[in-house]
Amino acid sequence: xxxxxxxxxxxxxxxxxxxxxxxxxxxxxxxxxxxxxxxxxxxxxxxxxxxxxxxxxxxxxxxxxxxxxxxxxxxxxxxxxxxxxxxxxxxxxxxxxxxxxxxxxxxxxxxxxxxxxxxxxxxxxxxxxxxxxxxxxxxxxxxxxxxxxxxxxxxxxxxxxxxxxxxxxxxxxxxxxxxxxxxxxxxxxxxxxxxxxxxxxxxxxxxxxxxxxxxxxxxxxxxxxxxxxxxxxxxxxxxxxxxxxxxxxxxxxxxxxxxxxxxxxxxxxxxxxxxxxxxxxxxxxxxxxxxxxxxxxxxxxxxxxxxxxx
Numbered sequence: 001x002x003x004x005x006x007x008x009x010x011x012x013x014x015x016x017x018x019x020x021x022x023x024x025x026x027x028x029x030x031x032x033x034x035x036x037x038x039x040x041x042x043x044x045x046x047x048x049x050x051x052x053x054x055x056x057x058x059x060x061x062x063x064x065x066x067x068x069x070x071x072x073x074x075x076x077x078x079x080x081x082x083x084x085x086x087x088x089x090x091x092x093x094x095x096x097x098x099x100x101x102x103x104x105x106x107x108x109x110x111x112x113x114x115x116x117x118x119x120x121x122x123x124x125x126x127x128x129x130x131x132x133x134x135x136x137x138x139x140x141x142x143x144x145x146x147x148x149x150x151x152x153x154x155x156x157x158x159x160x161x162x163x164x165x166x167x168x169x170x171x172x173x174x175x176x177x178x179x180x181x182x183x184x185x186x187x188x189x190x191x192x193x194x195x196x197x198x199x200x201x202x203x204x205x206x207x208x209x210x211x212x213x214x215x216x217x218x219x220x221x222x223x224x225x226x227x228x229x230x231x232x233x234x235x236x237x238x239x240x241x242x243x244x245x246x247x248x249x250x251x252x253x254x255x256x257x258x259x260x261x262x263x264x265x266x267x268x269x270x271x272x273x274x275x276x277x278x279x280x281x282x283x284x285x286x287x288x289x290x291x292x293x294x295x296x297x298x299x300x301x302x303x304x305x306x307x308x309x310x
Contacts, residue, residue, distance in 0.1 A: 034138030042100035086210025138278030
């Protein structure tokens with residue numbers, strides 16, 4: 001098929017169609033969050049590019065790699081448009097996509113280069129088996145890693161517990177001043193809060209424009225206040241239809257106040273969440289980082305506000 005004289009775009013269009021169909025099948029199955037989607041599919045895309053796209057003659061390894069990555073980008077972006085996926089999904093997917101595609105390219109280069117052709121081919125033939133092992137993560141409970149997680153952020157502030165509780169009971173207006181990673185994710189467009197009584201439910205409305213200006217996704221995030229005691233406030237999530245629910249499940253929070261003096265308090269915010277996406281070696285650290293930065297943001301915007309802290 002490689003020898004057929006067709007324009008390059010025809011091969012890319014064919015690849016986009018095939019993988020759009022495969023990804024749609026996975027997304028509609030019970031394996032939508034498994035490593036099959038995030039490990040196996042990128043490797044197969046890489047393999048398809050090697051097999052089905054024309055390779056210019058007399059082109060160096062580096063130029064071939066750049067051309068390969070260009071084709072991979074075209075396939076990835078075109079497939080995301082066809083499947084109506086948003087820019088957040090693409091940004092989260094890109095690093096692991098590049099890694100797996102680069103591994104695939106390295107396998108092809110390994111087959112073509114080296115002093116011992118038989119040994120190079122043997123090494124390259126092992127790669128699909130390695131990819132298959134990594135791709136089974138999340139298919140069954142026995143091939144999954146721990147999903148329950150929590151992050152705790154602690155800060156000492158120059159304020160009393162009563163002052164901090166008053167901050168939490170006030171109306172909330174989120175600032176755009178956030179960590180660069182958090183700035184990727186849209187802020188809520190409306191917040192119904194301003195209370196601090198057990199049983200109250202705070203509601204956040206989200207609008208996510210998947211294609212920056214259009215393809216709008218609307219959702220809600222409901223946070224119920226379960227417990228308000230002298231030194232602790234505990235909440236749980238009762239509803240989450242926002243875009244965040246596709247990536248991880250926020251289960252609730254705990255705010256622990258430890259008085260140091262009359263006007264000095266240690267505040268510890270814990271966020272409980274469940275990782276939904278595999279593989280764990282990639283999404284685990286990414287989501288822990290995002291939740292940690294989110295905890296810092298909530299401490300600053302909801303609990304501490306204008307109070308000075310260490």
